[in-house]
């Protein structure tokens with residue numbers, strides 16, 4: 672398991688490119704028949720990736736659960752959101768199967784003992800991207816297709832940020848302890864996400880970028896609004912955004928990303944918006 676301790680904004684000012692990447696970038700989430708996990712000490716958010724190819728793979732495959740989480744199974748005191756960003760596949764939660772196509776989402780409640788991933792076709796394996804945070808009560812495991820999400824169009828072609836924010840794990844859709852998650856799609860020709868930028872001292876945020884063409888990249892902006900830096904991201908990579916940092920990106924093409932937030936509240940619009948002219 673890859674463990675990340677949190678950096679503060681004063682130290683961040685002096686980070687080299689390599690130090691920034693080591694601290695915040697999650698370079699690899701998918702490897703055939705493995706579960707890859709990054710455990711961030713920012714709000715104890717974890718990013719998981721599982722790509723089952725030749726066999727069904729359990730969530731705790733290769734993970735010493737008691738050593739890393741101090742519990743008997745991973746979701747004993749955690750909740751989890753799952754998005755499929757690959758071919759069709761199935762997530763089995765304590766015996767109940769959820770068949771998931773591309774960009775379908777599943778919320779898995781705290782208390783789910785066994786989670787097993789499989790792909791319909793090894794030639795087109797499913798890729799399950801997951802975010803998980805501590806939870807203190809159980810809600811209902813819920814399958815959320817794109818049709819059930821809240822859709823919030825925003826931006827415009829003139830400012831190259833025409834996009835739709837799709838809120839899947841959100842208080843208007845279902846109850847969770849603290850996790851909220853969604854997927855933002857940029858229109859062709861639009862390259863900026865989350866611009867104008869914001870911070871939210873009340874929540875951290877994890878971004879997972881996908882549908883970035885092989886030869887393209889996203890420049891993910893981080894740092895305090897007065898002291899910004901960037902991390903170059905390639906397809907299917909994630910980045911940890913502490914509460915003090917802006918989180919915005921500019922691609923060399925359009926792309927899609929999944930955001931996941933945890934913290935003090937679940938108020939999506941509780942943001943400290945920053946005017947573009949004030950960014951440094």
Ligand SMILES: O=C(O)C(=O)C[C@H](O)C(=O)CO
Nearest residue numbers: 834836855864865866876930
């Ligand atoms: O494109 C956007 O803008 C977003 O998707 C914003 C994220 O959802 C976010 O940062 C929520 O706090």
Ligand SMILES: [Zn+2]
Nearest residue numbers: 869871876918
């Ligand atoms: Zn945000």
